[in-house]
Amino acid sequence: MATQAKSHELIVSVSPHVRGKETVERIMWTVNLSLLPAVIMSIYYFGPRAAYVTGLCIVSSVLFEHLYWRFLDRKTTAGDGSAFLTGLLLGMNLPPSVPFYIPLIGSLVAIIITKLLFGGLGYNVFNPALIGRAFLLISFPKLMTIWSEPTAKFIAMDAKTTATPLGLLKEEGLTHLMEVFGSKTELYQGLLWGNTAGSLGETSAIALLIGAAILFIKRYITWHTPFSFIATVGVLAWAFGGDQGLFTGDPLIHILSGGLILGAFFMATDYVTCPTVRKGQIIFGIGCGAITMLIRLKGGFPEGVMFAILLMNCFAPLIDRSIKPKMFGAVKETKEQAK
Amino acid sequence: MSLQPKSNWELIKNGMFGENTIFRMAISLCPSIAVTNGMKNGMALGIAVVFVQTMVNATISLMRNFIHPKIRIPIFMLVIAGYVTIIDLLMATYARPIYKEIGLYIQIIVAFASIFARAEVFASKNKVWSSICDGFGMGVGFLLAMLVISFFRELLGKGELFGYSIIAGNPLLIMILPAGGFLAVGLLMGFFNWVDMKYFGGKGASGV
Known part of the structure; x- marks a missing residue:
């Protein structure tokens, strides 16, 4: 963050001198917000189950990122919104009826293996959320292709399965x-x-x-x-x-x-x-x-x-x-x- | 190789941990991914490698004064191929079910970098007894690596050990597929480097 200089002070610094307001945090949280309509629609059509799966993905992703940096005694980057975004995208890529351990394994692979072991945000070769999903799809081919039929009005609990x-x-x-x-x-x-x-x-x-x-x-x-x-x-x-x-x-x-x-x-x-x-x-x-x-x-x-x-x-x-x-x-x- | 001669026990330990074929030298990685989807297969191949490695080192060391340096590579090849044929025929006769699954990889031991490398850098320059210890240590190191990798792959990928069911539930199917082999080898290699750096003051794989 650039500190605002008072007019009479002479500040000597290296370029860039003029900075925009855009930071990693700002961009990531905006992307998270822009996914909100889709999350609301998914809860509308698939019921509380959708909120549960997506929430579990987000919480576990942020937690894994935090624990990893704590383990290495480094400053945690769990708050910059990128782990939140990975969890959110992973949750949005899962079918509604998955058991609880699937989001956990998915976030573990996405955050730890795909992102942090390569060096953290900015160093990963692959999209973390997609690797998480690919890992799950190959590991649990049956569970990952049970698609619930959408029934509107936020209440679908035991939906029929369909293709x-x-x-x-x-x-x-x-x-x-x-x-x-x-x-x-x-x-x-x-x-x-x-x-x-x-x-x-x-x-x-x-x-x-x-x-x-x-x-x-x-x-x-x-x-x-x-x-x-x-x-x-x-x-x-x-x-x-x-x-x-x-x-x-x-x-x-x-x-x-x-x-x-x-x-x-x-x-x-x-x-x-x-x-x-x-x-x-x-x-x-x-x-x-x-x-x-x-x-x-x-x-x-x-x-x-x-x-x-x-x-x-x-x-x-x-x-x-x-x-x-x-x-x-x-x-x-x-x-x-x-x- | 260090300059002062090592004791035999040090040579064995060096092969098992310090210069572990798979986790430290990162050679002979092909079988570590192809054969480690079950502990039985991993152990069978590991034992075959212990035998070939020890016998090749002993033979090359015995013959080291008679091998002309210009044709040493073909001679190493012949010796290795001879012992691989012995273990191949032995397993084909007495361990038929396992041989059906990993027979191809038994024959491929001929091309293992670790066996060839030890013949070149150690056995052709050292006395018989220390060459045997070195070959045995390297072979056991390979066997241990195969056991560790296949332990995790079979346990996570099938929920079994040696074919006996251990944990119920949905296994992580990816772990017995080739992709899981790469994951397991990479993560275990990282883990052992971390242990070495943290507790034994080593420099990790880059400092061997």
Whole structure:
């Protein structure tokens, strides 16, 4: 924090001299707040169970981070909101009916192994929340794919289990999906409001878009990663997702369903694990979209956003290194000069 | 190798802890991930390595004055391959069920960096008895590492030890998959380095 100098004092300091108000804490807590609409929608559709699972993830994440720094006798960073955000995103990526130990194991892997053992915030190679979820999905394949049917009005305790829209699309095909939802408009409405089965925070597209709009207005994220991600998914779904051949698919189903909105706006844009160069962020988004659609259409899992982002996280340093921005005033070297 | 000769017990201890194949030297990591999904397999491979390592060191040490330095590598290869064939055929005959699961890795002992390295840096320069102690220590170090890794992987991944059920409930399936092997080796390596730095005044893996 810069201390305000009195006018008659002469302060000698190193640059930068003018600082913005943005700090890690401020950005992290704003992102947490912008996820609030989606959390409220998840509690609305999945009942108190949603609050319980998300809360458990948050509390355990912050606690693990605090204990780790206490163990090392260092200053704790548990209060900067990043552990809170990891826990929140992990909770939003879990199905509603998981037993209590799943959030705990998920936070342990996400915070300790993925983030802190690599050096803490800013040094992690992968998105912690997504590694936590990938660990859980591979460890507990049955428990992690029990999807409760959403029943509105905050009271759902013992919901029936059902399949996610993407699961139905993969196993039974588009016609069956239409039978379940009635018509296309009802399907779109369900996906927009979040009245479908799925992970806690990913179902309601509108609530997530409100949160994303806040981040855009505050300029915490730019359009490059999310829009190239979503556009690639849309184009590929339109081109290869149809039953009747090329260019007959329905891009909207693929864009609105699954974790795409949540992943594209809140997890692919993570400052630490995505490229810093704008052009690189577009490549990052296109890669994410392509891998997502590859998994959704041809792979074993119905949903591929998580693995797509994790795979592209590996490539982020490579993308950064191969796309260097032009230095100010630098002249491009001609071939003759190079000789 | 240090300059003054070490006692035999020191050589064995050095192989088991100070220069542990997997946790300190970080060589021969392939079997530590591939075979450690059960304690039975880990122990069988570890015992095979103890045998091969000890016998190879003894043989190379006996022959060290007759090996021309320019062709020492092929000769090491031949000696190692000979002992691996012996243990391979022995296990194929007398330990059929285990051999069916890890037979490929028994044959791959030929290419273990740890055995080759000890033949080159120790056995070809030292007397027979200390070479045997060194080989035995290195082999037991490998066996211990395999037992520790497979203990955690089998316990967490299947809830079993040696095939007997220990804990009920949902096991962490990832631990018996290859990804879990990398996790277990990495975390245990970090843990042993931490113990070494904290309690024995070592410098961790970078200071060996």
